[in-house]
Amino acid sequence: MQNYYQKEIETMPVEQIEALQSEKLVKQVKHVYENVPYYRDLMDKKGVTPDDIKGIEDLHKLPFLSKADLRDAYPYGLLAKPLSECVRIHSTSGTTGKRVVAFYTQNDVDMWEDCCARAIVAAGGTNEDVCQVAYGYGLFTGGAGLHGGSHKVGCLTLPMSSGNTDRQIQFMNDLGATIICCTPSYAAYIGETLEEQGFTPDQIPLKAGIFGAEPWTEEMRRGIEKTLGIKAYDIYGLTETSGPGVAFECCEQTGMHINEDHFLAEIIDPDTGEVLPLGSKGELVFTALDKEAFPLLRYRTRDICVLSREKCSCGRTLIKMAKPMGRSDDMMIIRGVNVFPSQIETVLLNEGYQPNYQIIVDRKGNTDTFDVNVEMNADQFSDTVSGVTAKEKALANAMKIMLGINPTVHLVAPKSIVRSEGKAVRVIDKRKLHD
Ligand code: ADP
Ligand code: ZN
Numbered sequence: 001m002q003n004y005y006q007k008e009i010e011t012m013p014v015e016q017i018e019a020l021q022s023e024k025l026v027k028q029v030k031h032v033y034e035n036v037p038y039y040r041d042l043m044d045k046k047g048v049t050p051d052d053i054k055g056i057e058d059l060h061k062l063p064f065l066s067k068a069d070l071r072d073a074y075p076y077g078l079l080a081k082p083l084s085e086c087v088r089i090h091s092t093s094g095t096t097g098k099r100v101v102a103f104y105t106q107n108d109v110d111m112w113e114d115c116c117a118r119a120i121v122a123a124g125g126t127n128e129d130v131c132q133v134a135y136g137y138g139l140f141t142g143g144a145g146l147h148g149g150s151h152k153v154g155c156l157t158l159p160m161s162s163g164n165t166d167r168q169i170q171f172m173n174d175l176g177a178t179i180i181c182c183t184p185s186y187a188a189y190i191g192e193t194l195e196e197q198g199f200t201p202d203q204i205p206l207k208a209g210i211f212g213a214e215p216w217t218e219e220m221r222r223g224i225e226k227t228l229g230i231k232a233y234d235i236y237g238l239t240e241t242s243g244p245g246v247a248f249e250c251c252e253q254t255g256m257h258i259n260e261d262h263f264l265a266e267i268i269d270p271d272t273g274e275v276l277p278l279g280s281k282g283e284l285v286f287t288a289l290d291k292e293a294f295p296l297l298r299y300r301t302r303d304i305c306v307l308s309r310e311k312c313s314c315g316r317t318l319i320k321m322a323k324p325m326g327r328s329d330d331m332m333i334i335r336g337v338n339v340f341p342s343q344i345e346t347v348l349l350n351e352g353y354q355p356n357y358q359i360i361v362d363r364k365g366n367t368d369t370f371d372v373n374v375e376m377n378a379d380q381f382s383d384t385v386s387g388v389t390a391k392e393k394a395l396a397n398a399m400k401i402m403l404g405i406n407p408t409v410h411l412v413a414p415k416s417i418v419r420s421e422g423k424a425v426r427v428i429d430k431r432k433l434h435d
Helices: 012-034 035-045 056-061 065-073 106-120 141-153 165-174 184-196 220-228 343-350 385-403
Strands: 087-090 101-105 130-133 156-158 179-180 208-212 231-237 245-247 256-258 262-267 283-288 299-308 333-334 338-340 357-364 367-375 408-412 428-429
Touching: 012 056, 012 283, 035 333, 056 262, 087 106, 087 130, 087 141, 087 299, 101 106, 106 141, 106 231, 130 141, 130 165, 130 245, 141 156, 141 179, 141 220, 141 245, 165 184, 179 184, 184 208, 184 220, 220 231, 220 343, 231 262, 262 299, 333 343, 333 357, 338 343, 343 357, 343 385
Parallel strands: 130 156, 130 179, 179 208, 208 231, 357 428, 367 408
Antiparallel strands: 087 101, 231 245, 245 256, 262 283, 283 299, 333 338, 357 367
């Protein structure tokens, strides 16, 4: 049986959701125009007033906001409520540059936690569950968001934060954790450690995992599900829109339902800004319909994905987004070819390797060098030198077929690539150091 946290919204007919979005958008644009001079200026420059926005069909008239605007306006420039009405600050992980800070009123926190609660219930969570939150706590939104959601569902919440893997495993087993929430790379690491300690999947009490905050492939999902003996669900969000829970996966595991009563999604062409029809691949843009303190309108996420309204077997009518396979700024241009780390991960997992790798890009003279360090599996460690060289060649060849350019692959010793307890660092682009 399918459970919902807020059934009426999660299964609302599309026309009704759209009417709700229109009503909220009109109010939100007024709120922002009146309270955020930075955005009012952008609207004035574009010649748009709140009166021009009568519903979601007018959304395209509004100016975009980008990460550069957030940095410009740091720290208070986009605040729409007095600080006396704000109760919380979070900050981005700073994966791609200077950190951005976001503010929350109590209503904002409640709305965000409801979104995370929807995700936990969609993953099968109830008040009978013990939910181990192994995302980092602190400025990062992962810990706080899932923690709040877990409380709302009534799970027994284990606020572990990330790190200290032996203690994670001990508490998971002693206290019978049934749901774990962390980054997929940390889930893979915990799985690997459990395996090393001799645990088989049926000895691990977990039944589900809610993993997000970084891109991960279907192959990686299957690997985690196998080692931990669970169903692994994706969850998506960003600090600018609250945190995790903007979108979450249901039992169908074919993309994430966007909480579109709170977050209105568009896909645009990242080069021209043109809005693309449903089903097109492009940059995801969000308008926060209910956020009070930090209500971004048409925020460009730089995440590349596809939206779809296909009927879902879970009964939810909320629009779905495909797994974002990297942001536009994760993409490397190597010898003129676009390369995403996720493509390399797919090849590795298809070829029977673990997703433990690091990409090193540099420039020698006018040519880009492209090296991929990949951990050998334990059974390959005893291979002869010529055996290893042949495997490196085979892997480089498989990558060439996927990417169109040839990397140099180095098989390195098992466990020699540093493990991540939060977001994994997959790329070292030394060219940026020379610029
Ligand atoms: P930072 O931008 O510094 O990493 P955040 O912690 O706010 O700060 O990260 C948000 C970003 O993380 C998103 O824009 C997206 O690129 C990535 N992300 C979050 N969840 C997922 C997911 N489930 N799949 C792929 N990428 C994700
Ligand atoms: Zn569904």
